[in-house]
Amino acid sequence: xTSPIRTAQRTAGIRYAVRDILKVAxxxxxxxxxxxxxxxxxxxxxxFAPPPHMVEAVQKALKDGRHGYAPSPGTPEALAAVRxxxxxxxxxxxxxxxxxxxxxxxxxxxxxxxxDRGEEVLLPNPGxxxxxxxxxxxxxxxVYYPLDEANGFQPDVVAMEKLVTKKTRAIVVINPxxxxxxxxxxxxxxxxxxxxxxxxxxxxxxxxxxxxxFDGLKxxxxxxxxxxxxxxxxxxxxxxxxxxxxxxxxxxMTGPQAVVQPWVDAIxxxxxxxxxxxxxxxxxxxxxxxxxxxxxxxxxxxLQRRRDxxxxxxxxxxxxxxxxxxxxxxAFPKIDTTEPDEPLIAKMVRETGVVVVHGxxxxxxxxxAHFRIVFAPPDEVLKKAYQRIGEWLSKRKS
Numbered sequence: 001x002t003s004p005i006r007t008a009q010r011t012a013g014i015r016y017a018v019r020d021i022l023k024v025a026x027x028x029x030x031x032x033x034x035x036x037x038x039x040x041x042x043x044x045x046x047x048f049a050p051p052p053h054m055v056e057a058v059q060k061a062l063k064d065g066r067h068g069y070a071p072s073p074g075t076p077e078a079l080a081a082v083r084x085x086x087x088x089x090x091x092x093x094x095x096x097x098x099x100x101x102x103x104x105x106x107x108x109x110x111x112x113x114x115x116d117r118g119e120e121v122l123l124p125n126p127g128x129x130x131x132x133x134x135x136x137x138x139x140x141x142x143v144y145y146p147l148d149e150a151n152g153f154q155p156d157v158v159a160m161e162k163l164v165t166k167k168t169r170a171i172v173v174i175n176p177x178x179x180x181x182x183x184x185x186x187x188x189x190x191x192x193x194x195x196x197x198x199x200x201x202x203x204x205x206x207x208x209x210x211x212x213x214f215d216g217l218k219x220x221x222x223x224x225x226x227x228x229x230x231x232x233x234x235x236x237x238x239x240x241x242x243x244x245x246x247x248x249x250x251x252x253m254t255g256p257q258a259v260v261q262p263w264v265d266a267i268x269x270x271x272x273x274x275x276x277x278x279x280x281x282x283x284x285x286x287x288x289x290x291x292x293x294x295x296x297x298x299x300x301x302x303l304q305r306r307r308d309x310x311x312x313x314x315x316x317x318x319x320x321x322x323x324x325x326x327x328x329x330x331a332f333p334k335i336d337t338t339e340p341d342e343p344l345i346a347k348m349v350r351e352t353g354v355v356v357v358h359g360x361x362x363x364x365x366x367x368x369a370h371f372r373i374v375f376a377p378p379d380e381v382l383k384k385a386y387q388r389i390g391e392w393l394s395k396r397k398s
Contacts, residue, residue, distance in 0.1 A: 013136045015129065015361065024346045025355045033353030036377075036385045041178065041329065042244045043299075043376040050242045051295045054284045058246075061283035070279040072271045074099030074250070081286035082235070086252045089210070090224030091233060096253040096264040099285070101277050103208050103236040103249030108134050109274075110204060110232055110251060111170075113266035115140045120167045122160060126153075126332065126362035126370070128178045128206070143168070144363050153182035153323055153332070157191035164199050171196055173222055174206040176213065179362045179372035180332040181307075181325020183213060186220050193226040202230035202255070202263070209328040211240045211296060214304045217326055223254045230255030230263070239328070241288040242295070246281045303329050303375070306382060310375040313386035319393060329376045332359065335393070340366035352388040 021039055029035050037045070044050075073079065079097050086094055100106035107130060115121060117139040123131050125144035135142045145160035147153040160171070173192060175184040184192075196203050205222035213219050223231035236249030251267075253260050307325055314322040314333045322333040337344065345358035348371075359370030375382060 010137050010139055014133050020361070021346075021349065021355060021357050024349045028350045028353050028355075031350065033350075035353045035355055036381055036388070037355045038374045038377060038382075038385055039355045039357050039372075041239070041374050041376070043239075043242055043329065044244055046377045046381075048242050048299065048376070050246075051288070051292065053291045054237075054241060054243060054287045057283045057287035058280055061280040066279045066283065068279060070276040070282060072274075072276050073097070073268065074277065075279070075282045078248075078250075078282040078285035081289045082250045082252065085235065085289045086233065089207075089221040089233075091221055091231075091252055091254050092224070093227045093254045093256075094252060095255065095257055095260050096267075097250060098267060098271055099248065099250045099277050099282060100271075101249070102238060102247040103206070103234045103251075104130055105247075105274075105277070106234055106236075106249050106251040107131065107204070107206070109267050109270050110263075111135065111140075112138060113263060113270055114202070115169050118167065119169045120165060121169055122163055122171045123363065124155060124172065124174055124177060126177075126179050126359060126364050127172070127174055129361060129363070131172055132363065141167070142363075147177065147180060147182065149323060149334075152326075153177060153180040155184055155188045155192060157188060157195060160192065161195045161198075164195065164201070168199065168201060170202050170204055172204045172206065175222065176209040176219065176327030178209070178328055179330045179357070179359075180323065181328045181330045182323070183217060183219060183326035186225065189220060189222050189225055193222065193229050196229050197226070202232065202260075205231055205233045207233055208236050208249070209239050210235065212300060212303065212329065213327040214300065214307060215326065219327065223252070227254065228256060230260045237284060237288055240296075241284075242299070243284065243288075246278070246284060248277060248281050248285060250285075306375045306377075306379060307331070309379055309382055310373060310386070313383065314373075314389075317386065317390040317393060319397070320389075329374055331373045331375055332362075332370050333373065334359075335369045335371070337369050338367065339369060341369040341371065342366055344369060345371050348389065348392055352392050354385045354388050
């Protein structure tokens with residue numbers, strides 16, 4: 001065989017800006033720039049660590065010989081712990097639970113079981129790029145409903161409903177939102193559920209950051225607000241429990257049994273085909289969800305301080321604005337410019353070494369000129385990064 005291997009056309013449109021920007025970062029490093037990575041939402045790269053009792057649970061599982069395949073939906077212990085987690089969040093009418101290799105696999109299983117070629121799913125704009133990538137692979141169409149920046153990046157429910165067509169299969173909610181750090185209010189969530197109810201659509205509610213909320217606010221589970229609408233709620237160990245690389249996430253299906261059962265069965269069929277999530281790592285689920293939560297106050301206080309430092313640092317830069325995040329560990333500032341964001345941010349990364357992700361990587365139109373910052377790094381790293389960004393923008397203007 002001498003000809004280059006022909007690859008599948010479905011891969012051509014797949015982008016994942018959070019990691020794609022590393023190619024640009026490598027160019028900056030090669031040119032001698034000190035890199036300040038603010039692009040990957042992995043707090044374990046910085047001064048965070050998983051709670052010790054979770055580590056001990058996994059170590060015990062390994063010593064006890066949990067090295068083989070687990071049941072495809074998840075171990076009984078993990079499923080029971082997730083059920084208790086869901087009930088505490090107020091999810092009523094639980095019909096099914098499954099555990100995956102991270103919430104990302106749970107999301108991919110759900111969309112693969114639901115959506116056919118040419119069909120549409122409503123995604124928040126801006127929003128996490130995994131959904132776009134999975135839909136592109138499925139040869140389906142992501143359709144973006146706006147988050148209103150002037151209203152703290154709350155979902156624009158009126159605009160959302162205008163996007164519903166006969167091809168629409170589901171609505172995705174990310175709350176707290178990645179990349180904006182916004183927290184959807186109860187009114188917005190009820191509005192989304194009403195749209196879903198009127199059009200007979202299920203809701204995929206990504207709540208992976210549910211306990212990382214600032215200023216004394218509380219996150220409301222979408223499925224706690226309507227038992228009659230099918231909702232698939234995603235959670236996991238990665239963010240709240242600081243175990244990104246352990247790759248354990250879950251999904252909880254709620255809604256009328258007769259309505260959701262075909263979807264439940266299709267997901268289960270796919271889950272069996274991929275065998276299972278990591279057997280020993282599932283031992284951490286009950287330890288995390290039922291065990292001590294004493295890591296949370298310190299983690300949230302540290303992140304809230306870094307959130308404040310970020311907002312103050314960015315707003316002190318002429319030509320930069322930033323909506324104050326209410327959860328997760330992301331900010332989504334905007335540069336006052338008419339330049340397309342991707343080449344502008346790539347240039348900034350090359351010339352400053354501050355690694356951030358352009359806003360269009362999260363579904364935004366390029367002319368909006370946003371970029372996402374991860375504010376999980378230590379204070380001194382953030383201060384240095386914002387100083388470099390300010391100096392760079394100042395030089396460009398002069």
